[in-house]
Amino acid sequence: MSTPTLEKQDQAPEPADATAAHTITVTFRIRRFNPEVAAESYWEDFQLDIDPKERVLDGLHKIKWDHDGTLTFRRSCAHGICGSDAMRINGRNRLACKTLIKDINPEKPITVEAIKGLTVLKDLVVDMDPFFQAYRDVMPFLITTGNEPTRERLQTAEDRERFDDTTKCILCAACTSSCPVFWNDGQYFGPAAIVNAHRFIFDSRDEGGEQRLEILNDRDGVWRCRTTFNCTDACPRGIEVTKAIQEVKRALITRRF
Known part of the structure; x- marks a missing residue:
């Protein structure tokens, strides 16, 4: 018994101006x-x-x-x-x-x-230099003491979740350049720098939280935020920027992070 075959149907060529339509x-x-x-x-x-x-x-x-x-x-x-x-x-x-x-x-x-x-x-x-200088000033890297570890620094899923949102930052400056405080005074650290400080302050493996908090306690630091939510609205990655800033403020007051 032969297997039925389907004849190939001729297709009409797409009009040359189909894309233009x-x-x-x-x-x-x-x-x-x-x-x-x-x-x-x-x-x-x-x-x-x-x-x-x-x-x-x-x-x-x-x-x-x-x-x-x-x-x-x-x-x-x-x-x-x-x-x-x-x-x-x-x-x-x-x-x-x-x-x-x-x-x-x-x-x-x-x-x-x-x-x-x-x-x-x-x-x-x-000119992105002032933006990246503020980013560098908050020490956006893991700080530890003691000897170099012989195995990976382990972290629970719950500890990782604590700062997961702020790891999404791509340093586009959309949040910082939407901030009216930054418009009026370029000395303000700005939301992006604070977000990247948050990412390490709340990392259970890091030991430099106190240093970063003191940097952000400066007159041009986290207290300049007026909670307008412009930064959160502008973030293309959906980071809750204003929430992260408030958590840093709370850590400065309670010293719990």
Whole structure:
């Protein structure tokens, strides 16, 4: 008995303009700044035909590659891990690589500008040195005493859970540059530095908690927080930043961590 076979059905070729049928015309309104040309920034519009399911980062690529090669912005992995493409999109801090065009009302101009509170070097690129200096100041590494261990430092699942949320930080500066206290005074450590201090203060294997708490007890430390929740809203990783800051404040008062 022969096995029945299915005849291969001829498929009609997809129209050449099928991709174009899924595109819409979007206006990108970008805040430009080039200190070698002018002392003031200005807004410049670009019109793109783009699939609304693409990301804002894709739109910036199209502008740079097809319209204006001088457009300057940071990006690396393009998958929400490196944190290098944080910028203000429609007035909110976001990662350009995680923001879909369809989710931000493409019927109106999409505004894109550099994050606030840090010096703009060119277009969407800011000077991150003060941000990373605050990060380094809180000693974001494991501190222990005594001899080097001969086996792994063990930790229970419950102990690990205590600081799990703050291990998610990708140092994108979205939280710090959304903080009104940081806007007004760049000396404030900022939410990201406090989050990374929290990650080690509450690590049961670490012995440098007291040192970090004293650093954050400074006039530019954790007490400058006004609990506006901007940082929590801005975090692309969903970290409960404001909660972490409050836990550090409580540890400073009780010395229990």
